[in-house]
Amino acid sequence: MTEPASLARSLLEEGRVEVVVGYRPGTLPLRARPHFAFSPEQAAQFIWDRTCTPDLTVYLPRLKGRRVAVFVKGCDARSLVVLLQERQLSREQLVVIGLECPGVVTPDKLPPEQYQALTSATVEGEQVLLRGGSQLERVPVEQLLADPCRTCQHPDPVIQDYLIPTNCGRREREDPYGVVAQFERLEREERWVRLEREVADCIGCYACRQACPLCYCPDCFTDRFQPRWVGPIWSTSDALFFHLARALHLAGRCVDCGACVRACPLGIDLRHVYKRLEQAVKERFGYVPGLDPEAPPVLGTFRPEDPGDFIK
């Protein structure tokens, strides 16, 4: 039995939790899927490997008040901390199983035709073995690594009750704001054009919102009618409004788990915008989200000496 499975099993056997939220192999190659075990038998399926990309803390607010164990990578632990900071969960209800994370893969990095032709795939060390019929191809993990993992500053969970160590090597941490600097080098008009172009395909399905562990509001502004913020006639202007408003709502909260980008059926990727706000919060207020469960949310507090240079 794998280590995650035996740990989950004992937590359920001892009655310490009602449910364990973790990963099991998915039906598609390189995509582990969420698994909810309510009985010791169901715990047998749990795995932990570099295909365990989803952030499972998205399921926790709806389990508020219940005793839950959850597997968290570095980024997931930070979204969990934000949920604790915002009182969406209590620490007492949780058993946190930390996963030391070497970085996870996403098949979104493969050309779609190649991915569709795969029959199976496995990760072995720093290699991904892709099988399509009788063909076998090896690609480095590096090539399929999820974007946030390239710059991740907190691969080790910031909170945990148990820790499952990694036996993979650690990566060099790339500059987290490289994508921001790259965009900032463009002329102002060009930046707006790029933003418009990026969101123009958005169909307003809100999959990004649904996938985000921190978009837990039961009453999202997008769903309101009085006033109506977006739509019902959807235009690029609505897409811009939605994405700018969502970015503001995640400012000082987003932990760069990457779930929103992976969820989008149209491949819309605004990660750099969220990174810019993360950077602004760090520079202006010296705050990094998701590190301290006791810290007040950055926009729910202030310091009299906060910069006010932009105010006449």
Place this chain on the structure above:
Amino acid sequence: MSGDGDFQPRVLAFLCHWCSYAGADLAGISRLQYPPNVRVVRVPCSGAVNPLWILKALQRGVDGVLVSGCHPGDCHYLAGNYVARRRLALLKDLLDYVGMEPGRVSFSWVSAAEGQKFAQIIREVTETVRALGPGRKLVKEVATDD
């Protein structure tokens, strides 16, 4: 929206009831001259200004937005303007980053005694927005739904 020479920008100003709105009032009763391009929305406190209102105003074709509240330390609700300052700083950074013109959205602290300053800020904001020309970015072109 008219041609080059006679463009009259529409500026929407969110003014807090206790300071900036009173400052505007003082400008009025002191008969100070300032451009008639500003439309005022009185709000209880700058901390009550939802940044989405600002985006919505730009989407509906307003050419410029001003948010004004009490000076730091003077907020009637003690800390509303401090909280607003964090929130609005991030709105400003976001708009700058994605390529909105600087000066479309402005912020100020104006007290109830600063009628002069209020008139001056309205002049500045109006001229800045006039120079930028009509707001285009974010404007929704299709017929509105309500």
